[in-house]
Amino acid sequence: MKLSCAIIDDEPLAVELIESYVAKTPFLELRGSWSGGTAAIEALRAAPVDLLFCDIQMPRLNGMELSRMLPDATRVIFTTAFDRYAVEGFRVGAVDYLLKPISYDDFLGAARKALEWFELKRSAAERPLPAGGSDSPSSIFVKTESRLRRIELDRILYVEGLKDYVKIHVEGEPQPVVSLMSLKTLEAQLPADRFLRVHRSFIVQPEKIRILERGRIVFGREYIPISESYREAFFEFLAARALMPGK
Secondary structure, three states: OOEEEEEEOOOHHHHHHHHHHHHOOOOEEEEEEEOOHHHHHHHHHHOOOOEEEEEOOOOOOOHHHHHOOOOOOOEEEEEEOOHHHHHHHHHOOOOEEEEOOOOHHHHHHHHHHHHHHHHHHHHHHHOOOOOOOOOOOOEEEEEEOOEEEEEEHHHEEEEEEEOOEEEEEEOOOOOOEEEEOOHHHHHHHOOOOOOEEEEOOEEEOHHHOOEEEOOEEEEOOEEEEOOHHHHHHHHHHHHHOOOOOOO
């Protein structure tokens, strides 16, 4: 698999260095280089690339602002002399964050992360439908750190939404899977006949419920609240499927 890429940096020497690294990396194909974000954004919207190597501190339009204006298909690797941007880079979904001066080993490691992400994405898109022709998924792919991870729906206990993040609590795993997306976005990927929102911050899989206590769902040591606005729909869902605990 080959990735198309572009470079944005207001330092000519930095552009030359990244261009030389791209040239010696077999799976990368350079489509353009720019000295600033305002000059690049129109071209990148008209002809999107897979991967953008982008400086952060630039005049007029900085790298963080630019990353929010890119087509959804373009992933970003930030290149900067300042490590204070690392957390913000993660929040905008960057593949990686390279601190100047950048060695080729570090560059190659970040580029390989991007390649793996695109290969996993293509694999997810090409995977066959379940036997019997049903289009109901048996698993979902979510981005965690710089990887796509496949999670079997049968193993999901509940999902917790925290601002721009979700925590997916998976059966048999001590720590939740953390992914940078909204609860609403993840809810759209989950089959409505298997998962139910019970609170503005929680989605549960009713099949996994074993204990209800004082109007709360109990998963081990965790208590999931059922808000008043979702209560009636929740108990109707359980009753319709004979899922009431104790039955």
